[in-house]
Amino acid sequence: MCFQQKSVRRSNKTKLPLDLGAGLRNQSINFSLNVFGDRTLTLKWHLVLLVAGTLLPVVFFAVAVVYKLSLNERAASERRLVLAARNLTQDVEREVSSTTRTLQALAASDRLDNNELKAFYNEAKRTVQTQPTWFNVILLTPDGRQLVNTSYPFGASLPLVNEPESLRYVVKTHQPTVGYLVLGGVKRKLAFPIRVPVIRDGKLRYVLNAVITPQALASVIKTQTPVDGEWTRTVVDGRGIVVARTRSPRRFVGKPSTPSFLKRITATTEGVYRDTTLEGAPVYLAFKRASFFDWTTAVVVPIEMIENPTRRAMWLVIGSGLVLLVVSGVGAFMLSHRISQGIAEAADAAEALAQGEYPCISPSSIQEVALLGKALEMSADLLAQRQRERDEHLTQVEAARTLAETANRLKDEFLITVSHELRTPLNAICGWAQLLITGRLNPEKTQQAIAIIERNAKIQAQLVNDLLDTSRIIIGKLRLEPQPLNLATVIVCAIDSVRHAAEVKNIDLQLQLAQVDLVLGDPNRLQQVVWNLLSNAVKFTPQGGRIEVQLQQANSQVEIIVRDTGVGIKTEFLPHVFERFRQADGSTTREFGGLGLGLAIARHLVEMHGGTVQADSEGQGKGATFTIQLPVMVSKENISTAPIKPVEPKNLHRLEGVRVLVVDDETDARDIISAVLIQQGAEVRTCGSAAEALKEVLAWKPTVILSDIGMPQEDGYNFMQKVRQWEREVGVHIPAVAVTAFTREEDRLKAIAAGYQTHIPKPIEPTHLATVVASLIADIKV
Known part of the structure; x- marks a missing residue:
């Protein structure tokens, strides 16, 4: 109020009555003597106390804020751990689902319908060879007897089931499941079974099993990139036995988890808490129960990674506060002289009041209170900014979650669509093929059936080509x-x-x-x-x-x-x-x-x-x-615009007198290729393996070789390398074509590097196949 009325008081200096001024002066003197006496402190100590009283609340407030923020950060870290555990569970479930689908596809084999166990045994062995993490495939009866085991020769005496609990689950529920990690097989190594029911006519006839190595899940958990190298990811089975672990797997895979962890996963399906690892280190542990047979995944991070930032921030705030307090105290001592001037002016004003005059105090040059207000305002602005950043982060997280949910929904819709679109033409193909097999269709219906089968086969081939093109686009392998x-x-x-x-x-x-x-x-x-x-x-x-x-x-x-x-x-x-x-x-x-x-x-x-x-x-x-x-092109000189006409079937070269050796482990593939070439007049011999084909090459000396790539025991690459080595020894050359379902550009280049002249992807086009063979014969004649 003094500052607001300063101009008025200066222009109207009215003196107070003398007795009043004397009374005020005497009262102030008595007050000073009675209250302070010998216990009065110097101005410097008053300033130190003032600084301390001003700064200590700020330090305490900062400590409280840092402590609150550390709690929030810890909660956020725990949420990240839970999210990592969920992601790990999803990856493990996808891996198991992929293996289950492969096993279900094998379970649908018509060999089991006809009880052709030896043929199914060969089919299962081929499947195992394509799965690097499978020990073997076992076919069980519902009571646990082994009928087929790819680790043993067919017909050999087979042991009983190694882990019966999951088998009883499949028999009871008729649903696929994953068993426990046990020692099994001929080599007595750790593995776990994935079991699917084989149901025929609504009844459980067999239980088909794939015995999987822990490396299948080890490769899955290693694909997740951790935030820090100290993170540990673990997968345990329904008994709490460690199946896969990113840290010290050789030491702990196959060993039981800690009792506290087993107690936790028994009580709830998901959580995060402090625990001690198998190595004895204190950690934060987040876990999530999988959807199959009580398997659980866990993500572990050392306690120091969660709590050390909080401790460092707390000590930083306390240390900074103490340093600030010391510096401010020293500054208070140094500035006491300047401040005393303001106090002296205040004393003069008091003296003037004692003398009956209206006092007037000039504005002080000391701005500690104003600076403190500004400091608090800056602190408030900083906290408001952090709150806005936190709100923006939460908004981004929500947007990311919404985007992820949308992507997941689109993925599910796409998988459903893929299944429908692939099955629809397959339904027509299988249905009309079965009607053709009966031989009861009249000629008109027979032609209609053939046309429908061809049309739907082309539709399915186009669907597969779209999927392959999309895959090449995603991984950047599409070339022009x-x-x-x-x-x-x-x-x-x-x-x-x-x-x-x-x-x-x-x-x-x-x-x-x-x-x-x-x-x-x-x-x-x-x-x-x-x-x-x-x-x-x-x-x-x-x-x-x-x-x-x-x-x-x-x-x-x-x-x-x-x-x-x-x-x-x-x-x-x-x-x-x-x-x-x-x-x-x-x-x-x-x-x-x-x-x-x-x-x-x-x-x-x-x-x-x-x-x-x-x-x-x-x-x-x-x-x-x-x-x-x-x-448009920049330069057009010397460029012909005449279109290239495709080769019509009627213009194809006839293949009379041409000896063609067809090598493919699939009987149907050999038959269709043979039919196309025989129709053009070629002499054709077929082989089901590379070893048989090599003997035929040495004895028959074909004019052209058509060979598959993916074959059991020995693939088409090795076969062609042996043929080329034999040719160098005898001084001949037989042109060869790779006819294969491996259709990528790198597959084509690999086939040519192995000695093939060209590469034809399956499914074959009869006209194109005959044209390629004719062109190779023409090159030989030239």
Whole structure:
């Protein structure tokens, strides 16, 4: 109030009555003598106490804040541990589910339907050879007798089941399960069984088992990248025995967990707490129960990693406070002289009051109180900023969780779609094949059955190709073979592929081709893009609709426009139309099939060519327009625009007198290849293994060799290397073709490096196969 009324008091200096001033002066003198006496302190100590009284609450407040933040950080660390345990459980469950699906596929073998145990034994051995973490495959009766064990020769005397508890569970529930870790097998090594029921006619006939090494799960838990090298991940079975562990696995795998951990996992399915490891180290431990047979995963982190940051922060705050207190005390001593001036001025004002004058105190130059307020305001701003950052972090976490949930939902929908789309053509193929086997169909129905089987086989092959292309795109293995290209040729070939489907639906297919410059592109991949857009247009255009295909040039860009009068695209789905695994209708009641991969593959292929693809639609029921833009070539000199005509079946070379050796462990594969070549006049011999084929090469000396790659005992690579070594010794050369289901680019290069002239992926195209063989014969004659 003094500062607010300063100007008034200076202009109106009115003296108080003298008796009043004398009374005030006497009262102040008596007060000082009576209250303080000899116990008065100097100004310096008063300032030190003032500084201490001001700073100590701030230090205590900072300690409290740091302690609260440390509690929050510890809680956040515990949540991260629980999340890591959940992720580890999901990875382990996925690994087990993958093995279960493989085992269920083996359990569906028709060898078991016909009780052909020896044939099933061979089939099981081939499956074991493809699974590096499987010890063996065992076929049990529900009472525990072993009928087939791939670790023993077929027909040998087999022991009883090693771990009966999980077997009883399968017999009781008819559900797959995972057993306990036990010593078993011929080599007496640690392993655990995965068991699936083999049900025929609604009854449990057998129990099929895969004995798995702990390394299967060890590789899974090692794939999770820890935040720090001190994190330990562990998997234990239903008895609490350690199955896999990232730290000291040789020492602890097969050993029981700590009693406290067993007590915890028995009481609840998930949690985090402080415990002691098998090594005796204090840790924080988070665990999560798996969905199969009471298995549990655990993530362990040393206590120091959680609590040391808190201790360091606490000591930092306390130490900083003590240093600040000392520095402030020294400063108080140094500034006491300046402060005493203000006190002297206050004393003068008091003296003036004693003399009856209105005192006036000038504003002090000491701003400790103001600085303290600013410091508190800065602290409040800092805390508010941290709170905002924490809120933003929580918002980001929530957004990430929502995104993860969406991705998980899309994954589930995609898996359901894949299963449906693969089974649908397979149902038609199997059904009509069985009807053909009966021999009761009339000629018209027989031709219809063959056409349906061929059409559905092509559909399934296209689905597999889409999945393979998507896999190559994800891992960056998709490669182009660019060449100068006239897009009119690509469009015409793509239209010829879908023309029949359009005619079936009475769709008016219109084509407008302008003269455009050449582009540099892969003809097969660009034809795949255009075919994909056209097949989508045919699929989504109703009976009697119209599809327009237009080729034009806009400056330095060549445009391909595909426009239809179909069902159109919803406005909210339009931004997601080129995303993988996204479909406008992913429900089980959807009208149109497909995996939702074609447009994503098309966009990636166009972008690999340096172009763009865009989708437009005015809404549902108003059709859709897809526009592809590709850059023209910079230089066009000496480039021919004449399209390359495909080889027609009638122009194929006949193969009379050509001796062809077909090597494949699959009887059906040998039969179809033989039929194609015999139809062209070739003399064909077949072999089911590399060893048998090598003998046939030495004795028969074929003109051409067609060999599979993946075969038991010895693969096609080793077989061809032996053939080439024999050729060098005798001075001959037999051209060879790798006919295989290994279709990646690196598989093709590996086949050529092994000595094959070329590589044909399965499923084979009869025309293409005959053409390749004829070209090899032509090269020999030249």
